[in-house]
Amino acid sequence: xxxxxxxxxxxxxxxxxxxxxxxxxxxxxxxxxxxxxxxxxxxxxxxxxxxxxxxxxxxxxxxxxxxxxxxxxxxxxxxxxxxxxxxxxxxxxxxxxxxxxxxxxxxxxxxxxxxxxxxxxxxxxxxxxxxxxxxxxxxxxxxxxxxxxxxxxxxxxxxxxxxxxxxxxxxxxxxxxx
Amino acid sequence: xxxxxxxxxxxxxxxxxxxxxxxxxxxxxxxxxxxxxxxxxxxxxxxxxxxxxxxxxxxxxxxxxxxxxxxxxxxxxxxxxxxxxxxxxxxxxxxxxxxxxxxxxxxxxxxxxxxxxxxxxxxxxxxxxxxxxxxxxxxxxxxxxxxxxxxxxxxxxxxxxxxxxxxxxxxxxxxxxxxxxxxxxxxxxxxxxxxxxxxxxxxxxxxxxxxxxxxxxxxxxxxxxxxxxxxxxxxxxxxxxxxxxxxxxxxxxxxxxxxxxxxxxxxxxxxxxxxxxxxxxxxxxxxxxxxxxxxxxxxxxxx
Ligand SMILES: Cc1cc2nc3c(=O)[nH]c(=O)nc-3n(C[C@H](O)[C@H](O)[C@H](O)COP(=O)(O)OP(=O)(O)OC[C@H]3O[C@@H](n4cnc5c(N)ncnc54)[C@H](O)[C@@H]3O)c2cc1C
Ligand code: FES
Ligand code: FES
Numbered sequence: 001x002x003x004x005x006x007x008x009x010x011x012x013x014x015x016x017x018x019x020x021x022x023x024x025x026x027x028x029x030x031x032x033x034x035x036x037x038x039x040x041x042x043x044x045x046x047x048x049x050x051x052x053x054x055x056x057x058x059x060x061x062x063x064x065x066x067x068x069x070x071x072x073x074x075x076x077x078x079x080x081x082x083x084x085x086x087x088x089x090x091x092x093x094x095x096x097x098x099x100x101x102x103x104x105x106x107x108x109x110x111x112x113x114x115x116x117x118x119x120x121x122x123x124x125x126x127x128x129x130x131x132x133x134x135x136x137x138x139x140x141x142x143x144x145x146x147x148x149x150x151x152x153x154x155x156x157x158x159x160x161x162x163x164x165x166x167x168x169x170x171x172x173x174x175x176x177x178x
Numbered sequence: 179x180x181x182x183x184x185x186x187x188x189x190x191x192x193x194x195x196x197x198x199x200x201x202x203x204x205x206x207x208x209x210x211x212x213x214x215x216x217x218x219x220x221x222x223x224x225x226x227x228x229x230x231x232x233x234x235x236x237x238x239x240x241x242x243x244x245x246x247x248x249x250x251x252x253x254x255x256x257x258x259x260x261x262x263x264x265x266x267x268x269x270x271x272x273x274x275x276x277x278x279x280x281x282x283x284x285x286x287x288x289x290x291x292x293x294x295x296x297x298x299x300x301x302x303x304x305x306x307x308x309x310x311x312x313x314x315x316x317x318x319x320x321x322x323x324x325x326x327x328x329x330x331x332x333x334x335x336x337x338x339x340x341x342x343x344x345x346x347x348x349x350x351x352x353x354x355x356x357x358x359x360x361x362x363x364x365x366x367x368x369x370x371x372x373x374x375x376x377x378x379x380x381x382x383x384x385x386x387x388x389x390x391x392x393x394x395x396x397x398x399x400x401x402x403x404x405x406x407x408x409x410x411x412x413x414x415x416x417x418x419x420x421x422x423x424x425x426x427x428x429x430x431x432x433x434x435x436x437x438x439x440x441x442x443x444x445x446x447x448x449x450x451x452x453x454x455x456x457x458x459x460x461x462x463x464x465x466x467x468x469x470x471x472x473x474x475x476x477x478x479x480x481x
Contacts, residue, residue, distance in 0.1 A: 012189065014198070014202065015185065016184035016185040016227075016228060017185060018184055018185050019183070019229075020185065020186070022186060038183075038186075039184055039186025039229060040180065040182070040183055040184060040186070040219075041183040042180060042181070042211060042216075042220075045180070061179060061180070061217075061220045061221075062217040062220055062221060063216070063217050066281075067282060072286075072287075073445060074285040075257070075286040076282065076286060077283050077286050077287050077289075078283055079212060080216075080220070081212055081216035081220070081287075082212065082216070082219055082287065083181075083186075083209075083212065083231075084217070085186055085188070085400055086212065086231065086233055086274075087189075087230065088234075108379075115350065132282070133282075133327060144441070148368065149282075149369075151281060151368040151369055152281030152282060152283050152284075152369065164392065177256075
């Protein structure tokens with residue numbers, strides 16, 4: 001038998017293949033998925049392409065616009081600048097998981113509907129998730145606080161007044177409901 | 179666009195991550211929150227062959243007091259630092275500066291240490307670290323060394339850390355009695371990088387300024403200390419004229435820079451207008467005046 005002399009390295013064998021697949025487990029809207037993804041796979045592409053949850057939109061791909069917003073372990077994040085491997089083990093909520101059932105809208109969604117908080121609807125999934133978070137942290141915000149809070153998300157239709165109206169309306173409904 | 183191909187490696191511990199960086203060589207990059215690196219990858223402004231993810235290394239997200247220092251670990255999120263009562267009471271300048279970084283969804287993932295390591299000339303946290311004389315702990319396969327903030331920032335997105343060194347933690351001196359701190363900045367839109375900003379820490383005893391540190395961002399290729407302004411204030415009994423003179427001195431020694439030089443710092447908002455240097459300098463002066471005035475009020479030393 002020939003002895004092989006491996007160079008002494010401090011780490012185990014390193015696989016430097018960019019196409020190597022990494023196993024991840026993510027729970028999306030309550031359903032747990034086991035996936036194998038390349039290192040460079042973005043969370044937004046896993047959601048939209050692999051899981052076919054196309055409610056999460058993609059716009060700027062550089063973290064600026066907020067249309068790709070999802071909630072990762074409860075907190076809003078940009079899924080376009082989050083790698084899928086970074087979401088391993090996380091609980092993800094997308095717009096598809098906001099309504100309590102297929103016939104009922106969440107109060108924030110209902111308020112967007114009634115107050116015309118959407119025009120083309122492109123920013124809406126991100127706006128709804130962000131407004132939901134704002135209201136969880138501050139159930140009775142002023143218009144200025146809502147405006148400040150949603151400054152993280154851009155609306156190309158510029159319908160900010162109505163989005164603020166919707167957030168204030170949703171806050172009132174949720175206060176009545178609780 | 180999407181990120182270019184890279185091989186992905188998860189650091190099991192900070193030491194393991196350092197070993198991976200050493201093994202993989204200079205084409206490897208560390209990944210923290212990814213809130214600067216991912217936009218750069220998507221825009222293909224960076225094409226590292228390998229990424230070493232520090233995100234799941236345990237024990238690095240601490241925000242804790244260690245004697246006269248407040249220590250922020252490499253993976254402590256900006257949102258966690260923002261919401262820490264310890265940071266607010268012990269290092270108020272850091273607490274105030276971090277509120278101005280981007281928007282909550284970005285602060286939910288971005289790290290304080292990652293922002294300092296990224297070393298953007300317009301970013302709040304490198305500038306605050308400079309004003310606070312923060313101490314950075316650099317860890318590599320060779321061991322650990324400590325570098326002061328002033329020696330850490332060496333140019334645009336450039337630091338004295340080697341490619342295989344990890345900033346394991348940043349330690350900020352805790353404020354004492356008589357010290358007031360303030361951050362002030364002006365940005366074109368909420369959540370954008372500032373045109374210019376200033377971080378100030380002032381200690382007043384018996385109505386006299388006995389210690390003062392001022393750092394400004396947005397006017398050079400790195401955050402800079404406003405030494406002439408500090409000298410104008412040190413030992414004085416501050417009144418509005420002294421403060422105005424110090425603010426005027428704060429940019430006097432700087433070399434004007436071309437627009438191209440500053441454009442590099444606007445990332446990741448590539449299409450954003452790039453304010454010219456003269457405008458930045460005048461904004462910087464106002465921010466110094468405001469931050470000094472607020473810091474003096476907080477130190478209890480203004481009449
Ligand atoms: C839309 C948008 C707006 C933003 N606005 C602002 C703003 O107004 N002000 C501001 O300051 N920032 C802003 N940012 C950037 C944000 O603050 C980043 O979180 C921060 O700059 C980098 O921290 P990170 O943890 O995300 O680092 P990453 O993006 O993971 O890393 C950034 C760089 O630092 C290196 N690095 C990270 N951690 C370490 C470490 N521990 N040791 C050695 N090297 C390390 C990485 O290798 C990489 O080169 C914005 C980002 C976006 C997307
Ligand atoms: S697509 Fe993610 S922020 Fe614009
Ligand atoms: S409704 Fe069209 S982008 Fe907001």
